[in-house]
Amino acid sequence: MKLRSPSTKPAVLFTSSVWLAATLVQGVAAQQSAPPALTARHSPYLPVSVSQHAKNYYGMMKGIDNLSVRRTASGNLIRFNYRVTDPVAAHLLGEKTATAYLYGQTSHAVLEIPVMDKVGPLRQTGPLEAGQEYWMVFSNKGGPIKAGERVDIFIGSLHVDGLIVE
Template sequence: MNSFFRINMLHSLKILLLCFAVQFLQPAVAAGILPENVQAELEQQWGIRVISLRQSAAGYMLDFRYKVTDPVKAKKVLDRSIKPQLIVTSTGNHLQVPAPSKIGPLRQSSREPRADTNYFIFFANPRRQVNIGDEVSIQIGKLEIPGLKVSNS
């Protein structure tokens, strides 16, 4: 009976590791969130590449992920003084980054961005007004990324 338990435990561990591997590979699949020419323009001008925009926290948050490709250019995007906004295309509503008093804004900011590092920004989604498939724009200072679709994975 003891060996049976070990074998099942081993299989469970393999399945768990496979799930983690799929999770880490997922951003590469989601990279088609923007047309390649738009991604190339973002990389050239702003030093970032959009990875994903997903619902999170049971739909009450939107999780925007991007990768820094050029730290010098990306400094403008990661500036702490800039307040990012998510604009809902259909309604024109502006969603903000929540800033709880004890932990501060729910976004990464860095004085020295690092290349090939993923960064995130969480946007509040009150009343779950933005749903999967909705089109939005993200504005970070002078950077505007139009035509993003919200996904669930």
């Protein structure tokens, strides 16, 4: 049996460590260049919008339909849209003295309509016309109301319950 000389041991160790380092670098580079596997996570539950019975009620008794609540792009404002079908029944929506509030059911936040110095309150008031769409904007400063949350709207004695923020 032939023994190796002591001078070949460091050379073998150096060569094997270089080979190991090169293999590790290639493995890390391959992992970094590979795109991560994207898996879309969808909820199996569907959001429940306003029931047909509630839509009929608001249309017949309150004189409004096409109700929607949406966040603006910045998220600092929430816009409530509606269409008037009966101006006499929906007269509360056009009154300047009727105070409007938006209440978040999950966050328990109560939002008001902001008042601008030169413009006034950010809502449409005055005589209502059948078939016209109207809006009002609520201040969501700090973002307490999130998309997907259910909200209630109170305007005088008019209550609209369970709208989903889009």
